[in-house]
Amino acid sequence: MRIKIFIISIHMLLVVFCLDAYAYVGPGAGITMLGALWAVILAVVLAIGGVLLWPLRTLLRKLRKNNKDQNALEEKE
DSSP: OOHHHHHHHHHHHHTTOOOOOOOOOOOHHHHHHHHHHHHHHHHHHHHHHHHHHHHHHHHHHHHHHHHHHHHHHHHOO
16 A cells, blocks of 8 residues: 555656646647547537428428328319
């Protein structure tokens, strides 16, 4: 148990006193990130649009079916 506390303490000290990394993100990684972000945004928009348009599509299908039924009744008469 004491060794775990010791190891955690060492890690905490290393995190607190670490130096800057000065990492470079090249243009390839940036373009990849923008492409992935675009895909996520588009997927969310399409999912929300599908959920919002679903009742409208159902209503239009029912109206078309009723219209076809009325036309078939008029043709029989």
